Amino acid sequence: MRRRAHTQSLLASDSGVTIELVIGAIKAVVIVLLVLGLTTLMLWFERKGSALIQDRIGANRADIFGLGKRLGMPNFGVINTVLADPIKMFTKEDFVPDGADRFLHGLAPFLALFPVIITFAVAPMGDILKIGKYQIDLQPANLDVAALYVLATIGIGVYGIALGGWASNNRWALLGGIRASAQMISYEIAMGLAIIAVVVTYGTLDLQQMCRAQGGVWFGFLPRWGILLQPVSFLLLLISGMAESKRVPFDLPEGESELVAGYFTEYSGGKQAVFMMTDFAEVLLVAVLITVFFFGGWQVPWLYRDGFHFPGGAAWPLPNLVVAILQFAAFWIKVIILSCLQILIRWTLPRLRYDQLMRLGWKGLVPLGLLNLVATAFVVVAAGGK
Amino acid sequence: MPQWLFAFLAALAIIGALGAILQRNLVHCVLGFALVLIDLGVLYMGLGAVTVGFLQIIVYVGAIMVLFLFVIWLLNIQADTGVRGGASLGLKLIGALAAAALAAELFVIFSHAPKLREVRTIAPSFGSVATLARVLFTRYLIAFETTSLLLLAAIVGAVALARRLAGQSAAVAAIPPRPGMRAPESRREVA
Numbered sequence: 001m002r003r004r005a006h007t008q009s010l011l012a013s014d015s016g017v018t019i020e021l022v023i024g025a026i027k028a029v030v031i032v033l034l035v036l037g038l039t040t041l042m043l044w045f046e047r048k049g050s051a052l053i054q055d056r057i058g059a060n061r062a063d064i065f066g067l068g069k070r071l072g073m074p075n076f077g078v079i080n081t082v083l084a085d086p087i088k089m090f091t092k093e094d095f096v097p098d099g100a101d102r103f104l105h106g107l108a109p110f111l112a113l114f115p116v117i118i119t120f121a122v123a124p125m126g127d128i129l130k131i132g133k134y135q136i137d138l139q140p141a142n143l144d145v146a147a148l149y150v151l152a153t154i155g156i157g158v159y160g161i162a163l164g165g166w167a168s169n170n171r172w173a174l175l176g177g178i179r180a181s182a183q184m185i186s187y188e189i190a191m192g193l194a195i196i197a198v199v200v201t202y203g204t205l206d207l208q209q210m211c212r213a214q215g216g217v218w219f220g221f222l223p224r225w226g227i228l229l230q231p232v233s234f235l236l237l238l239i240s241g242m243a244e245s246k247r248v249p250f251d252l253p254e255g256e257s258e259l260v261a262g263y264f265t266e267y268s269g270g271k272q273a274v275f276m277m278t279d280f281a282e283v284l285l286v287a288v289l290i291t292v293f294f295f296g297g298w299q300v301p302w303l304y305r306d307g308f309h310f311p312g313g314a315a316w317p318l319p320n321l322v323v324a325i326l327q328f329a330a331f332w333i334k335v336i337i338l339s340c341l342q343i344l345i346r347w348t349l350p351r352l353r354y355d356q357l358m359r360l361g362w363k364g365l366v367p368l369g370l371l372n373l374v375a376t377a378f379v380v381v382a383a384g385g386k
Numbered sequence: 387m388p389q390w391l392f393a394f395l396a397a398l399a400i401i402g403a404l405g406a407i408l409q410r411n412l413v414h415c416v417l418g419f420a421l422v423l424i425d426l427g428v429l430y431m432g433l434g435a436v437t438v439g440f441l442q443i444i445v446y447v448g449a450i451m452v453l454f455l456f457v458i459w460l461l462n463i464q465a466d467t468g469v470r471g472g473a474s475l476g477l478k479l480i481g482a483l484a485a486a487a488l489a490a491e492l493f494v495i496f497s498h499a500p501k502l503r504e505v506r507t508i509a510p511s512f513g514s515v516a517t518l519a520r521v522l523f524t525r526y527l528i529a530f531e532t533t534s535l536l537l538l539a540a541i542v543g544a545v546a547l548a549r550r551l552a553g554q555s556a557a558v559a560a561i562p563p564r565p566g567m568r569a570p571e572s573r574r575e576v577a
Binding site: 101104144148152158159162163174177178182184185 | 427452
């Protein structure tokens, strides 16, 4: 009898574990699908947005059996970028140049994309969601050293780009790969200094705790968002993040007017599409980091766990489910706005020269980051922080 | 960490290490080495030292191994075309001695290690950032600060060496030659 009871309790705890696993799996699938979907959205915004900026019409031709035209719908090029382009890319010939390192040539695009995608595992998409007796943390992986995890995965991201350039057996590609590794290592330092200053400010490496610390208001109305505490860090992270994603004005590794296409000169078809996706996923990643560190993550101004408390005393109580949905939406809206900001910058500025790039990184951002860090540390100690 | 996971990671580390020393192509060797270092980081995390595990990956895989690749490409080191057994007798002797010393060291460490059944579970705070920071800035403060001083000296030394080399080449190519113009005096002297 005792044995049976034991088995039953084991089974009961087992089903609890199973449900936890299912919840974890759902969170993982949701974030991956969201990231991939938003990547496509960014691709569309890049193509159509750049057309708007340059006073062109942009993608507007592709249609499915002329259906949209027959129904009289305006064509915004969505089918072009979301459907036609991917199909075209993935059905192109997958070409490997003569003398290339076949294994690494094939591995490199995925080595570039994988670290970026897994970084989203620590993106806090919301606070606690209560369903029945389960309290679901809307951060896919709750890691108490999440900031270190982010730095580690970003550090690994260099390999795919550098190896892709080397494995192609092409001088332009190799030059692009070397430029990419030098650029990414240089700007990782500024990025790390920006993140450390934020970590010192909040006294935690946990991204979820950072978001929670940005709740509430100053002076009765001002949301306690990190950008008001760390404006210098925000600029540092934005600039170094754009350099990490290797896009204009930091697109020297690609440099199409100097290096053909840089590290992916010898890539075609699906593998090139994966490199392109890596770029856009990195844009999203930088937006996620900036959102979490400086724009309150999932915080909605004046929204607390039990509903809105507006300045002036008005209150609007809301159930937990609505609060969670609002937080989730707020997080992704902030991420989309910041991604679009990066795309606007990309279509506004010209490319830096290599010496300008290195001067900006080592003589501009790194000393500024160090000064900011020292100043932050003094203020935190003077204010009696942990 | 379950035992099978430990066994898998340990086997992977050995495969990576063999790859790092047995392959001909230097880039492949570096990748094997990087695999070992990532694997060690994951092992640290599995054994409770999460912070150290991530720091290991950030520092070694994210920075040092990339620098290895960078130097290999910058100096354009080609793949070893492979004359085996080319090392001199002295080198082999030194290698054998070093290997013997390492084996003896490992033997001493393992013979003093506690038995598996004597191993106690560790406190949950073990390996956290706070614990690590407290140990580094109290018990090992002098070692920690001395190491950072050493690294600073190494950086200053490297910059000084690089500056001197750059200075020499700058003297040679002080003024770029222009078509249709006579080279200046100093340049003609060098030539």
